[in-house]
Amino acid sequence: SQQGEEDPQALSIQEGENATMNCSYKTSINNLQWYRQNSGRGLVHLILIRSNEREKHSGRLRVTLDTSKKSSSLLITASRAADTASYFCATARGGGAGSYQLTFGKGTKLSVIP
Amino acid sequence: SQTIHQWPATLVQPVGSPLSLECTVEGTSNPNLYWYRQAAGRGLQLLFYSVGIGQISSEVPQNLSASRPQDRQFILSSKKLLLSDSGFYLCAWSAGYYGYTFGSGTRLTVV
Numbered sequence: 001s002q003q004g005e006e007d008p009q010a011l012s013i014q015e016g017e018n019a020t021m022n023c024s025y026k027t028s029i030n031n032l033q034w035y036r037q038n039s040g041r042g043l044v045h046l047i048l049i050r051s052n053e054r055e056k057h058s059g060r061l062r063v064t065l066d067t068s069k070k071s072s073s074l075l076i077t078a079s080r081a082a083d084t085a086s087y088f089c090a091t092a093r094g095g096g097a098g099s100y101q102l103t104f105g106k107g108t109k110l111s112v113i114p
Numbered sequence: 115s116q117t118i119h120q121w122p123a124t125l126v127q128p129v130g131s132p133l134s135l136e137c138t139v140e141g142t143s144n145p146n147l148y149w150y151r152q153a154a155g156r157g158l159q160l161l162f163y164s165v166g167i168g169q170i171s172s173e174v175p176q177n178l179s180a181s182r183p184q185d186r187q188f189i190l191s192s193k194k195l196l197l198s199d200s201g202f203y204l205c206a207w208s209a210g211y212y213g214y215t216f217g218s219g220t221r222l223t224v225v
Contacts, residue, residue: 004157033213040221042120042204043158045213088157092211100211101148101173106157 004032004089004105012111019076021108023089024069030100032065034074035088037107043088046074081114116141120205120217127224133178133192135220137205140186145207147188148214149180152202164188200224 007022023032031050035043049056049065049072056063062075076083086109090102117140127133139145146165150158160173162180170180177196181189188205200223206214 031211035213035216040202040219042216042218043206043214045215048213090158100146100208101160101163102214103160104150104158106155 004091004103006087006089006105006108008108009106010109010111012113013079015079015081015112015114017079019079019083019110019112021074021087021110023072023074023105025091026070027093029091030094031092032072033090033092033102034063035090037086037088079112081112084110084112086110116207116215118205118207118215118217120220122220123218124221125223127195127222129197129224130194133190133195133199133222135190135203137188137217138186139207142186142207142209144185145209147182148206148208149188149190150204150206152204154201158204162190195224197224
């Protein structure tokens with residue numbers, strides 16, 4: 001079943017603008033991760049935020065996590081045409097033996113117009 | 115450095131034919147391995163995961179099976195494909211509570 005639900009489903013912005021994507025989930029988590037997928041390709045891990053963290057930065061990416069509201073947001077600042085891709089949030093639940101399973105949302109399709 | 119290989123990139127198979135997709139990881143030992151399927155325009159659905167050789171956990175009962183004959187090899191199989199098995203299949207590995215590393219995927223079309 002889908003745990004994370006991204007919002008909006010699609011987002012179109014001009015190059016240089018900021019892009020904000022949101023994710024909501026239903027159950028308790030160990031961590032939440034964001035991935036990027038270019039059309040027809042595999043997913044690339046962007047950033048991981050643990051359940052005891054509230055904000056994390058990586059380059060032009062900023063992720064927030066609000067466990068009380070079971071929600072997260074991904075902000076891409078100063079967007080570029082190369083940021084055009086689908087972005088997925090994924091929630092991690094422990095599976096024992098040092099493993100965990102990720103449950104993905106349906107993604108936000110971001111289009112950055114040059 | 116760690117790398118993950120997944121093949122073939124595309125596959126067109128008739129209904130009722132068998133399937134074997136292979137995934138191998140290099141540069142790490144005892145990885146956790148995963149098979150996901152992505153239907154067109156949808157999110158990813160976890161199919162199987164493995165924490166060690168011969169250890170397979172199935173998330174969704176279906177027409178598929180998985181095996182891990184070696185530490186860094188994960189195979190997705192089917193004896194008889196259905197039209198509904200079409201999709202984009204992704205293999206991934208992880209170690210500990212870090213992000214997954216995905217392969218480049220296999221686009222399977224069952225005709």
